[in-house]
Amino acid sequence: MNFDELEAIYHRPFFDLLQQARQVHEAYWPEKDEMQLCTLLSIKTGGCSEDCGYCAQSARYSTGVKAERLMERAEVLAAARRARENGSTRFCMGAAWRGVRAGTEKFNQVLGMVRDVSQLGMEVCVTLGQLSDTEALQLREAGVTAYNHNIDTSPEFYPEIVTTHTFQDRLNTIRAVQDSGMALCCGGIVGLGETVEDRLRMLAVLTSLDPAPESVPINCLMAMPGTPLEDQAPVDIFDLVRLIATTRLALPRARVRLSAGRTRLSPEGQAMCFFAGANSVFYGDKLLTAANPAARADLALLQALDLRPHALPVAPAFTEEKGLVFTPENIPLETAEIR
Ligand code: SAM
Ligand code: DTB
Numbered sequence: 001m002n003f004d005e006l007e008a009i010y011h012r013p014f015f016d017l018l019q020q021a022r023q024v025h026e027a028y029w030p031e032k033d034e035m036q037l038c039t040l041l042s043i044k045t046g047g048c049s050e051d052c053g054y055c056a057q058s059a060r061y062s063t064g065v066k067a068e069r070l071m072e073r074a075e076v077l078a079a080a081r082r083a084r085e086n087g088s089t090r091f092c093m094g095a096a097w098r099g100v101r102a103g104t105e106k107f108n109q110v111l112g113m114v115r116d117v118s119q120l121g122m123e124v125c126v127t128l129g130q131l132s133d134t135e136a137l138q139l140r141e142a143g144v145t146a147y148n149h150n151i152d153t154s155p156e157f158y159p160e161i162v163t164t165h166t167f168q169d170r171l172n173t174i175r176a177v178q179d180s181g182m183a184l185c186c187g188g189i190v191g192l193g194e195t196v197e198d199r200l201r202m203l204a205v206l207t208s209l210d211p212a213p214e215s216v217p218i219n220c221l222m223a224m225p226g227t228p229l230e231d232q233a234p235v236d237i238f239d240l241v242r243l244i245a246t247t248r249l250a251l252p253r254a255r256v257r258l259s260a261g262r263t264r265l266s267p268e269g270q271a272m273c274f275f276a277g278a279n280s281v282f283y284g285d286k287l288l289t290a291a292n293p294a295a296r297a298d299l300a301l302l303q304a305l306d307l308r309p310h311a312l313p314v315a316p317a318f319t320e321e322k323g324l325v326f327t328p329e330n331i332p333l334e335t336a337e338i339r
C-alpha cells in the first residue's frame with residue numbers, strides 16, 4: 001500500500017476504521033481471541049555505541065543504565081524455560097549492540113544460547129543490531145525463527161533520531177534477514193516527535209517489504225530519563241488505535257505487537273488496541289531496561305476481555321541430559337494422530 005492509500009484508510013471515521021480492521025482481523029486470524037505472550041530478555045544491557053535518541057542503553061546519555069556483560073548461556077536458558085512455563089510462546093533476546101560479526105566470541109556465544117532456547121519449542125527471536133548474510137544464515141541455522149530489526153520511524157524523520165547509522169543501514173540488515181529465510185519482525189516507535197504522516201510513511205515502507213514482515217511491533221516511546229527524548233508527551237490513544245487499525249488492514253497476516261509503553265495505557269486503551277488488531281504483547285514485569293505491566297495485571301486484563309493466551313502446538317519436555325522428550329501428553333499432534 002502506498003502512502004496515499006494508507007492516509008485515506010487512517011483518516012476514515014474512527015468507528016468505520018475500527019470495524020473494518022476487526023473484520024479483516026477475524027478473516028485472517030481464525031483464532032481471533034488469542035493473544036500471543038512474548039517474553040523479552042536483555043542478554044547484553046547498556047553501553048551501546050549508537051546514539052538512538054530514545055534509548056536508555058546508549059553509552060552517550062546518562063540514563064542510569066549500567067553497561068553489563070553478555071549473560072551466561074545457562075542463565076538465558078533458565079529464563080527461557082521460565083517464560084515458557086509462564087505461558088509465553090515467543091522468547092526474544094535483545095542485545096545493546098550496533099551489530100554483530102561472524103567469528104567473534106560474542107556472536108558464537110549468542111549462537112550457543114539460540115541453540116539451547118530453540119529446543120524449548122517456542123518461537124525464538126533475537127535483536128542484535130546490524131548483520132549481513134553470513135551472520136543471518138548462522139542465526140537461522142542455530143534455530144532463530146525471527147529477527148527483530150525495527151525501522152522505527154519514517155526515512156525522512158530517522159536522521160532526527162539517530163545519526164550513528166542510517167535508515168539504509170536498517171534496510172540492508174532487513175534484506176540480509178529476509179534472504180536468510182528467517183522471519184522478519186519489524187516495526188517502530190510512536191511518540192518520538194514525528195507527525196502522523198511520518199507514521200504512515202513508516203507503514204508504507206513496512207508494506208513495501210517483500211515478503212511482508214511476519215510481525216510488526218508498535219512501541220510507544222518510553223521517555224527514558226537522561227535521553228534527548230525524556231520530555232516527550234505520551235501519544236494520544238486514539239492516534240495509536242488508528243495506527244494499529246491501519247497496520248492491521250495494510251498487513252493482515254502480520255502479528256501486530258502492542259509493545260513498549262503499555263504502562264502508560266489504560267486497560268480500556270489497550271482493549272481498543274486489541275480490538276483494532278493488536279494480537280501480541282510483551283509479557284513479564286520488565287522489557288529490556290524499562291517497566292512493563294505486571295504479569296498478574298495482564299492476565300487479569302486478558303480474562304476481563306475473554307482473550308486467551310496463544311498456546312504452543314507442541315510442548316515438549318526438555319531435560320538437560322536428554323534434550324527434547326515427548327511424552328503422551330505433549331507428543332506432536334501429527335504423530336499422535338498417526339498412532
Ligand atoms: N540494538 C538493537 C537495535 O537497535 O536494533 C536491538 C535492541 S533495540 C533496544 C530494539 C528496539 O527497541 C528499538 O529499535 C526500538 O524500537 C525499541 N526501543 C528502544 N528503546 C525504546 C524506548 N525508550 N521506547 C520505546 N521503544 C524503544
Ligand atoms: C521491540 O520493538 N520492542 C522491544 C523489542 N522489540 C526488542 C524492546 C522495547 C524496549 C523498551 C525500552 C527498554 O526496555 O529499555
Ligand code: SF4
Nearest residue numbers: 048050052055058096
Ligand atoms: Fe543501541 Fe539499539 Fe539502543 Fe540504538 S536502540 S542505542 S542500537 S541498543
